[in-house]
Amino acid sequence: MHPRERLPYSPIEGRPPLALPKGVRLVVWPVLALEEWDMSRPMARMVISPPQGQPMLPDHPNWSWHEYGMRVGFWRLRKMILKLGISPTITLNAKVCETYPSVVRACMDSGWELNAHSYDQVPMHKLDDQRAVIEKSMDIIEKFSGKRPRGWFGPGLTQTFDTLDYLSEAGVEYIGDWVLDDEPVTLKTRHKPVVALPYNFEIHDIVMMALQHHPSEEWHFRALDHFETLYAEAVERPKFMALACHPYLSGVPHRIGHVERTFAEILSRDGVVAWDGSKILDWYLAESKLQDAAA
Amino acid sequence: MNFPKPAVGMLPNDRLAYSAIPSRKPLKLPKGARMVVWTITNVEEWDPTQTMPRTVLTPPAGGSPMPDIPNWCWHEYGNRVGFWRLLQVYDEFKIPGVMNINGVAVQAYPDIVKACVERNWEFVGHGYTQRNMQKVENERTDIRKSAEVLERATGKRPRGWLGPGLTETWETPDILAEEGYDYVADWVLDDQPVWMKTRGKPILNIPYTQECNDVAMMLIQHHKASEFCERAMDQFEQIYKDAKGSARVMAISVHPYIMGAPHRAKYFRKIYEKIRKKRDVLFWTGSQIADWYMKVGPKPAV
Numbered sequence: 347m348h349p350r351e352r353l354p355y356s357p358i359e360g361r362p363p364l365a366l367p368k369g370v371r372l373v374v375w376p377v378l379a380l381e382e383w384d385m386s387r388p389m390a391r392m393v394i395s396p397p398q399g400q401p402m403l404p405d406h407p408n409w410s411w412h413e414y415g416m417r418v419g420f421w422r423l424r425k426m427i428l429k430l431g432i433s434p435t436i437t438l439n440a441k442v443c444e445t446y447p448s449v450v451r452a453c454m455d456s457g458w459e460l461n462a463h464s465y466d467q468v469p470m471h472k473l474d475d476q477r478a479v480i481e482k483s484m485d486i487i488e489k490f491s492g493k494r495p496r497g498w499f500g501p502g503l504t505q506t507f508d509t510l511d512y513l514s515e516a517g518v519e520y521i522g523d524w525v526l527d528d529e530p531v532t533l534k535t536r537h538k539p540v541v542a543l544p545y546n547f548e549i550h551d552i553v554m555m556a557l558q559h560h561p562s563e564e565w566h567f568r569a570l571d572h573f574e575t576l577y578a579e580a581v582e583r584p585k586f587m588a589l590a591c592h593p594y595l596s597g598v599p600h601r602i603g604h605v606e607r608t609f610a611e612i613l614s615r616d617g618v619v620a621w622d623g624s625k626i627l628d629w630y631l632a633e634s635k636l637q638d639a640a641a
Numbered sequence: 642m643n644f645p646k647p648a649v650g651m652l653p654n655d656r657l658a659y660s661a662i663p664s665r666k667p668l669k670l671p672k673g674a675r676m677v678v679w680t681i682t683n684v685e686e687w688d689p690t691q692t693m694p695r696t697v698l699t700p701p702a703g704g705s706p707m708p709d710i711p712n713w714c715w716h717e718y719g720n721r722v723g724f725w726r727l728l729q730v731y732d733e734f735k736i737p738g739v740m741n742i743n744g745v746a747v748q749a750y751p752d753i754v755k756a757c758v759e760r761n762w763e764f765v766g767h768g769y770t771q772r773n774m775q776k777v778e779n780e781r782t783d784i785r786k787s788a789e790v791l792e793r794a795t796g797k798r799p800r801g802w803l804g805p806g807l808t809e810t811w812e813t814p815d816i817l818a819e820e821g822y823d824y825v826a827d828w829v830l831d832d833q834p835v836w837m838k839t840r841g842k843p844i845l846n847i848p849y850t851q852e853c854n855d856v857a858m859m860l861i862q863h864h865k866a867s868e869f870c871e872r873a874m875d876q877f878e879q880i881y882k883d884a885k886g887s888a889r890v891m892a893i894s895v896h897p898y899i900m901g902a903p904h905r906a907k908y909f910r911k912i913y914e915k916i917r918k919k920r921d922v923l924f925w926t927g928s929q930i931a932d933w934y935m936k937v938g939p940k941p942a943v
Contacts, residue, residue, distance in 0.1 A: 349689050349713060357752040358722045390701030469700040471707065502700035503711035526714035528722050528903075547698045547715065548902050557699065558863035571866060572904035575726070 352533040363583035364633040371617025372580045375588040376434035382441040382466045383412045390467045391556050412594045419597020426606045432620035437461040437499045440483035443490040459622040461497040469504040477512040484516050497623045511536040520627045530630040544586045551595040565604040573612050650811025656837040667887035674923045675884040680893045681739045685771040686746040689713045695860050716898045720750050723901020734913040737926045738762030741803045744769035744790040763926035764791045768805040784820050801927045815839040824931045832889045834934040836941035843941035850892040855899040870908040
């Protein structure tokens with residue numbers, strides 16, 4: 347379906363505001379992504395481009411750069427998250443259960459929400475059988491953790507025109523791929539509707555660091571600018587702020603300090619709480635039901 | 642040097658002669674002002690069945706996915722949410738608005754059009770769709786349809802045109818003049834308006850900007866958000882200085898999906914906090930600039 351068939355245009359001005367629980371002004375949504383980069387293919391991202399621009403396979407330097415994240419970076423971020431006392435959404439390539447089971451188990455031990463991020467880090471457009479890969483991803487994570495994921499992020503947030511229909515079929519209740527609003531919105535599919543939670547790729551370490559090449563302090567700088575705007579607007583209507591971390595980017599020594607102080611400062615403000623995707627979804631479903639009932 | 646002439650239209654050099662700014666007769670603004678600032682908001686509709694004009698997040702290992710849902714949504718955020726932040730700045734600082742909008746966007750985003758019509762913003766033609774004018778099937782139809790849509794929506798025919806990505810064919814100014822446009826802003830070659838020859842009536846070019854432009858700064862050059870204000874102030878101060886004795890025009894250009902993002906909006910606002918109260922700076926629309934220049938500036942060569 348064309349995106350407009352799934353969700354008509356609607357300006358945020360004039361929408362009746364939903365209500366967050368008393369005392370909650372802004373909800374932070376921490377998202378940590380765990381990926382598997384298949385070495386027989388070009389690497390998903392590169393920090394060092396090959397000499398003379400000649401692509402190489404295997405790409406040891408960039409594979410290693412990503413692998414650092416799983417070996418070292420993740421554990422730094424985990425320590426930080428435990429120290430902050432928050433519960434993130436962990437979006438993972440299902441293959442990570444096979445290749446890095448200890449990482450997934452550490453997330454499960456802390457009770458963190460697991461979210462499906464396809465099978466491995468390949469855009470949805472490149473898959474021969476999207477539907478099968480979606481089902482497989484959901485099944486693997488369910489089998490490993492005992493719980494079927496409620497949410498999904500496509501690799502690079504990619505979707506085809508049909509992806510949402512397959513996701514709904516597989517039991518996905520929410521996605522983060524549609525960065526078009528500050529509030530959750532409900533998307534039509536050929537089966538049950540799917541909720542798009544307000545995600546963004548502005549406060550996103552791949553975009554800022556790997557693609558736009560900002561200095562590490564920009565993590566903090568941009569996040570606070572983003573926060574201050576939403577926090578002021580949150581007086582009138584609920585605001586959500588997703589912060590996206592990847593262990594090989596946010597977990598490196600020269601960035602983790604900026605990431606930690608960003609979370610600490612934002613969470614120290616009045617009325618700011620951290621929720622995972624599951625919790626945001628449940629709030630939205632309950633609130634929109636109330637609103638529909640009142641209408 | 643003599644360049645080969647195109648089969649249709651004209652070489653840029655044949656539309657306007659080189660002229661050194663210090664050699665021109667001084668331009669005077671009313672009310673003792675020395676420079677004009679015009680602030681343009683660009684609203685587009687991006688067709689999800691075509692390649693996205695800009696992207697911020699590329700897919701893993703590259704490639705151009707079709708559809709490109711992430712980048713389509715990132716742009717759509719601007720019209721759902723970002724625009725209203727920019728509008729607040731226009732309202733608060735009483736900046737006359739210039740809405741540079743795709744013909745198709747008029748139908749897609751009626752709330753934006755309504756808000757601008759209510760505030761008496763000037764509407765400027767920005768392509769019928771968001772496409773390179775060189776790739777459009779029939780340029781005249783595109784230009785004409787844009788004028789018709791804008792006239793229907795606002796009650797007024799657009800006087801100005803600013804092409805998608807400032808693109809033009811060899812003929813664009815000729816067609817614009819024939820289709821009743823008075824000014825164009827694609828030619829970022831001066832700090833003062835300048836007349837250009839067409840095969841028919843001359844057309845005026847008004848200074849627009851690729852420098853104080855959020856697409857260039859944020860999406861192409863990957864600057865941090867504060868650069869928008871810093872650069873605008875550096876530009877403003879220089880142009881203000883240059884404007885001693887002869888008027889200058891400065892443009893500031895924003896797109897809702899860029900400067901309307903939560904982490905950027907304040908840097909748009911900050912510019913006007915600093916410059917709006919200056920007594921010798923006028924805040925005008927393109928139409929006002931055109932009228933002024935046509936009255937006091939040199940007449941076009943015939």
